[in-house]
Amino acid sequence: MNLRESGRVLAAYAKPRWRMLSLSILFFVLGSAVEPLLPALFKKLLDSGFQEGLKYPIWVVPLIIIGMFVVRGGFNFSGAYMLNSASSLVVLDLRRDLMKAVLRADAKLFTHMSPGIAVTRIINDPQFAAGAVGGALTTLLRDATTLLFLMGYLVYLNWQLTLVSMVTAPLLAFAVRTIQKRLKHVGEASYLSHQRLVNIVDDNARAWRVVRTFDAMDFESQRFEAEATVQRRMQLKHAAAAALATPTTQLVASIGVAIIVTLALWQASHGAATVGEFVSFITALLMAMSPMRHLTDVYQPITQAMIVMQGCRDLIDAPKEPDLGTREIATCRGEIEFDRVLLTYEGAPRPALDGLDLHIRPGETVALVGASGAGKTTVVSALLRFAVPEGGEIRLDGVPINDLKLANLRRHFAVVSQDIVLFDGSIAQNVAYASGEVDRAKVESCLRAANLMAHVQTLPEGIDTPIGTNGSKFSGGQRQRLAIARALYRDAAVWIFDEATSALDSESEAVVQRSIEDMRHTKTLILIAHRLSTVRNADRIYAMSDGRVVESGSHEELLESGGVYASMVRLQSAG
Ligand SMILES: Nc1ncnc2c1ncn2[C@@H]1O[C@H](COP(=O)(O)OP(=O)(O)OP(=O)(O)O)[C@@H](O)[C@H]1O
Ligand SMILES: [Mg+2]
CATH class of the missing domain: 3.40.50.300 (P-loop containing nucleotide triphosphate hydrolases)
Incomplete structure (x- = not known):
């Protein structure tokens, strides 16, 4: 399977919605931009508030904190709404084209595609693919931009330390790539098993009389059970591979954090940094951990979406009935x-x-x-x-x-x-x-x-x-x-x-x-x-x-x- 090609198809469907998508990105970015304000506020509080006494009324502090969350929430909601409007339109367009493909497909298609598979491909698959990619995109947008802003703030605070925290990046990339390969492999097996399962259900819904006349309920149950078990195993393998992503990346990231904390403490003990700076740095760093972790979680849904899209792509590209004729008979005599x-x-x-x-x-x-x-x-x-x-x-x-x-x-x-x-x-x-x-x-x-x-x-x-x-x-x-x-x-x-x-x-x-x-x-x-x-x-x-x-x-x-x-x-x- 060529997942990149599937991605291109989905991207082509997303393209006409670029305005909505850009707007959604803008909202997410704005939402994330508010993020570093929190550690910045802490720095200000700790540096000025505690050491030199407050220069502003104390009620401003809770107001700013709550206000910040309101603003962030507003931006994130608008971003999510826009993203979903766009993705639901992508689903609609995809479904329409898939249905058209079925309506115009060459008769040969129907010798190997069961009605059940047609239903899955047209109704479930686009929804799943768009939902998964949309969700992953939300994470990516929200977390990547949050990460970017936090990193920016970290560099601003202490660029040497930030640079050091990058040493684990190649290791992280390697870990993610390995997991991604495994996800693709297991994901494909899971998808194929899913289709076989659909076909069994399809058979049983159509031929229920035959099944009962032959007293084949046990036979069919076993057939279903066997495939459903395969499907469960694949699903579990898939989930395991996906779940491995988080602890692995966390482990790699913890190495970075350990180095930084040690270095920062060393810097602080040499009077190179204030307490406020140190606390703020660590807060921002810890805050960066969560989006970083989420970023590794996006591979699983995206890989799965691409695998599912492959089926949709095959259907859209299914050979059409050749219709090359140009002539028309207005009133037919019937010869x-x-x-x-x-x-x-x-x-x-x-x-x-x-x-x-x-x-x-x-x-x-x-x-x-x-x-x-x-x-x-x-x-x-x-x-x-x-x-x-x-x-x-x-x-x-x-x-x-x-x-x-x-x-x-x-x-x-x-x-x-x-x-x-x-x-x-x-x-x-x-x-x-x-x-x-x-x-x-x-x-x-x-x-x-x-x-x-x-x-x-x-x-x-x-x-x-x-x-x-x-x-x-x-x-x-x-x-x-x-x-x-x-x-x-x-x-x-x-x-x-x-x-x-x-x-x-x-x-x-x-x-x-x-x-x-x-x-x-x-x-x-x-x-x-x-x-x-x-x-x-x-x-x-x-x-x-x-x-x-x-x-x-x-x-x-x-x-x-x-x-x-x-x-x-x-x-x-x-x-
Ligand atoms: N879609 C198909 N793919 C492959 N072979 C087919 C297909 N449809 C029919 N055949 C084969 O073509 C031959 C002629 O089939 P056809 O359906 O025209 O027979 P028929 O004269 O209508 O028979 P009946 O009286 O049983 O309806 C048969 O040998 C059949 O197996
Ligand atoms: Mg016939």
Whole structure:
């Protein structure tokens, strides 16, 4: 992992907030500038007050002390407020870009990033990174400037002594560097373990039914326990490395202090310094110890933040869906051509589409049939450019789809996919998904066409009923019908139903079938089904096998020719 690069990314996000950040620095610096006033006051008190008698009323002293803390507090509050305003804006910007990255990422991203990891990366990680760096920055600003001012005062008081106190600096630097290396190493291991833990939780939240059906609670508990223990161990190692920083630096610093005190005492005994000067010097020196110690504490959060930022950076830099097309089709007729299309998924041993030829005329209803894995869904993916062929050409209304803008290409399709995915929200919101104003009458007519209205009417809130996470309050067939209604709501030129009626009973299927029949000739329809009774009325049936069309024709023609389709039909009617 390259932590410096992650730092650069975070810095780039912080850059537009430089005004707020500078203001915050200014407040912190002002707050710290008040700091040396305390030992200075002591010096004045001890030197003049005790030896020569007070030259000012005694009530001034508490007033000055309290006043100093009020001023310092005010500055520090303002500094912290400004810093947090800036860092919360950085988090917002980061999250926005991360979300955009997910929305625009190439389909490949989703084969290796679980929803849980996406959630962590977008929601938790930026907050953590900005919080950690912000906190560290506060410490740095407050303590480094305090230290600077105190050192300045020390030099002013007695530069020889101050110089001597620097002898331990190289030793300190070495100790800090060693600890920092260890922090990076353990921090990375901890982060990776954290991700594995997220994935386990993610699996269990999604597949809870499977887990329980398999009576796998113990298995999952053990899996979780094992990883959580690894995570705990890493966390502890990390904390130990971080905790080592303080005593180590203190030890090194104590060497410096020992030398100084000895020297100062020696100087004082030779009359080179006053008592006030000595007390003041030691006070300032001791005050400098605490910020010095805090400074070594900033490495741990910063290192961890950089490790976390690495994940965010990977996501932001994830390859985008290529969208190089420039052309648009205003009104689509729905003519589709596949011209010797060759498509191989990454890492697959053989092509999913192996020189596929298809020609679907506008307004035609075609069916794709074939064994599981024949490449039917891949045809749809290629058409919508979720998967990109390495050979051949796909054309929509005669325009190669690669020349079309992605948004324009996809606008012409309404798809009910094989795996139904629904959104959190009401039935109406799901049917009219992302179409702005919800046309309630249209929602109802689409629900009716999908044979779901009768059920929706029985619900107390009607079309405003929430459907639960991914439609969990619905049955499988109801979910499918909801997805059909969602597709029907969309005015597209090409309608694709990929196994869209597989979970429906005969009655619902008949209703949906009729709705589809109603659209015939006004839309191009692509039906994919294993249940062949649903496709027999198609204008043309393409039988696919191993990524190729092996035969095509109408139901009657194909039965006549006695090929693959005919034997499929025979098998199904026998069963
Ligand atoms: N994202 C992917 N990565 C790698 N291989 C894939 C991917 N999606 C599908 N495949 C493979 O491509 C081939 C065609 O899959 P496809 O989903 O198109 O089949 P299908 O005809 O729709 O099957 P089914 O009737 O079971 O839905 C299969 O061998 C499958 O394993
Ligand atoms: Mg499929």
